[in-house]
Amino acid sequence: MRNNQKLNKMEQLKSYFDANKAQFLEELKALVSIPSVSADPAFKEDVARTAEFVREKLVEAGCEKVEICPTAGHPIVYGEKMIDDSLPTILVYGHYDVQPPDPLELWESGPFDPIVKKTALHPEGALFARGACDDKGQMYMHVKAFQGMVKHGQLPCNVKFMIEGEEEVGSENLGTFIKENQEKLSADVCLISDTSMIANDVPSITTGLRGLSYVEVEVTGPNRDLHSGVYGGAVANPINVLSKMIASLQDENNHITIPNFYDDVVVVSAEERKAMNEAPFDLDAYQKDLDIEAVQGEKGYTSLERTSIRPTLDVNGMWGGYIGEGAKTVLPSKAFAKISMRLVPNQDPETITALFVKHFERIAPASVKVKVTPHHGGDPVVTPTDSIEYKAAAKAYEATFGKNPIPQRSGGSIPIVALFEQLLGVKTVLMGFGLNSDAIHSPNEHFGLFNYYKGIETIPYFYKYYAEMKK
Ligand code: BES
Numbered sequence: 001m002r003n004n005q006k007l008n009k010m011e012q013l014k015s016y017f018d019a020n021k022a023q024f025l026e027e028l029k030a031l032v033s034i035p036s037v038s039a040d041p042a043f044k045e046d047v048a049r050t051a052e053f054v055r056e057k058l059v060e061a062g063c064e065k066v067e068i069c070p071t072a073g074h075p076i077v078y079g080e081k082m083i084d085d086s087l088p089t090i091l092v093y094g095h096y097d098v099q100p101p102d103p104l105e106l107w108e109s110g111p112f113d114p115i116v117k118k119t120a121l122h123p124e125g126a127l128f129a130r131g132a133c134d135d136k137g138q139m140y141m142h143v144k145a146f147q148g149m150v151k152h153g154q155l156p157c158n159v160k161f162m163i164e165g166e167e168e169v170g171s172e173n174l175g176t177f178i179k180e181n182q183e184k185l186s187a188d189v190c191l192i193s194d195t196s197m198i199a200n201d202v203p204s205i206t207t208g209l210r211g212l213s214y215v216e217v218e219v220t221g222p223n224r225d226l227h228s229g230v231y232g233g234a235v236a237n238p239i240n241v242l243s244k245m246i247a248s249l250q251d252e253n254n255h256i257t258i259p260n261f262y263d264d265v266v267v268v269s270a271e272e273r274k275a276m277n278e279a280p281f282d283l284d285a286y287q288k289d290l291d292i293e294a295v296q297g298e299k300g301y302t303s304l305e306r307t308s309i310r311p312t313l314d315v316n317g318m319w320g321g322y323i324g325e326g327a328k329t330v331l332p333s334k335a336f337a338k339i340s341m342r343l344v345p346n347q348d349p350e351t352i353t354a355l356f357v358k359h360f361e362r363i364a365p366a367s368v369k370v371k372v373t374p375h376h377g378g379d380p381v382v383t384p385t386d387s388i389e390y391k392a393a394a395k396a397y398e399a400t401f402g403k404n405p406i407p408q409r410s411g412g413s414i415p416i417v418a419l420f421e422q423l424l425g426v427k428t429v430l431m432g433f434g435l436n437s438d439a440i441h442s443p444n445e446h447f448g449l450f451n452y453y454k455g456i457e458t459i460p461y462f463y464k465y466y467a468e469m470k471k
Pocket residue numbers: 134135167168169170171194195196209212376378410411412413414415440
């Protein structure tokens with residue numbers, strides 16, 4: 001504390017956060033220790049326990065009307081603190097569910113045994129665990145920031161928390177929950193920390209998310225597995241066929257070949273592309289980090305553009321035939337793949353899925369049968385940079401990072417964001433604090449302690465500036 005000088009409000013908060021760093025880390029460790037894998041029914045109880053953990057922490061932090069709302073799937077945790085009708089209301093959204101930890105053998109420590117280790121990009125340490133960054137760590141920053149504001153009598157807005165348990169499986173029940181609770185969820189803005197920033201010394205605000213169309217394909221050849229010598233050469237091998245079909249979905253320029261796929265893609269202006277490419281991007285470091293000799297992607301676009309303004313098609317998994325120890329000579333009956341397409345404004349997931357199904361059925365040779373099963377989808381999002389929420393967020397980063405954040409569109413998807421606008425009429429501001437290199441969805445996911453604490457410190461500034469600017 002400075003001599004004889006009273007700390008101002010934000011300094012008081014900062015010293016509270018600093019004094020509680022160890023405690024906040026312990027709580028996050030407890031949270032990431034619970035394996036809330038939403039995709040796997042075996043973890044249903046753990047998912048429920050995680051919801052209970054979040055409920056308790058919201059109560060402790062000073063939330064009222066905290067409840068666990070059951071859905072047809074995993075529950076949603078809701079809590080609020082309404083202090084004054086004349087103040088703006090912030091709806092904080094996050095998710096407490098996580099991706100499956102597979103492949104387990106590639107983790108250096110257990111995915112649910114959190115441990116702090118230093119890395120090149122996180123010299124002050126990072127917490128390693130599934131969900132550390134996506135999204136438990138980032139969601140929990142909001143609980144702690146809120147707690148600080150409540151404790152110090154300086155909450156400048158009303159707050160509603162909606163923390164769901166099905167984001168990683170497509171938020172299938174959240175739409176219904178929102179539709180049924182429009183009044184309860186009414187807010188002026190939605191605030192989410194579930195994205196990334198450029199670097200710890202290059203803060204950025206996410207201004208776009210890609211949409212998603214996700215399908216699973218099944219290719220069937222003969223009605224049973226066959227001896228690959230006796231039948232091989234005379235009967236279609238569904239894995240060979242599927243490989244060829246998938247390979248044909250992109251041409252030599254890595255352009256997607258599905259007819260009409262690009263019809264609705266918004267063409268980004270030359271100026272906008274120029275501005276986009278002024279953001280710092282170190283191709284060398286990118287390649288080194290991934291241990292690749294070269295990048296690849298759609299001809300005519302930079303890596304930054306390929307992961308933001310352009311749609312993609314990727315196989316996420318492919319299987320069939322014999323994959324056990326040693327060799328088995330077999331001509332398999334079936335082959336499968338899971339395929340995702342990332343979409344950009346104004347592509348519509350349902351239209352794209354229909355185009356995919358039609359094309360995939362058309363290119364299948366007569367020697368096989370194909371079945372396409374659509375999974376979840378989601379609309380793309382772009383957020384303006386001249387809105388009050390963007391300006392308040394930018395000022396908040398400026399206050400704690402000492403730098404004006406760079407607006408940047410992200411390649412990832414949070415399908416529910418488009419629904420917030422469609423169903424609740426609220427715009428979203430995406431204040432992410434993770435790094436792209438934090439290995440979300442991968443083995444050894446981690447979240448920098450710098451990022452965790454910086455997020456907690458920055459959030460109250462958003463509340464403050466947003467309240468001031470809304471006046
Ligand atoms: N938090 C991510 C999305 C994300 C990550 C956005 C990094 C921007 C930067 C979210 O949890 C996620 O993984 N979303 C899924 C989609 C969902 C339908 C499974 C995705 O993007 O694959």
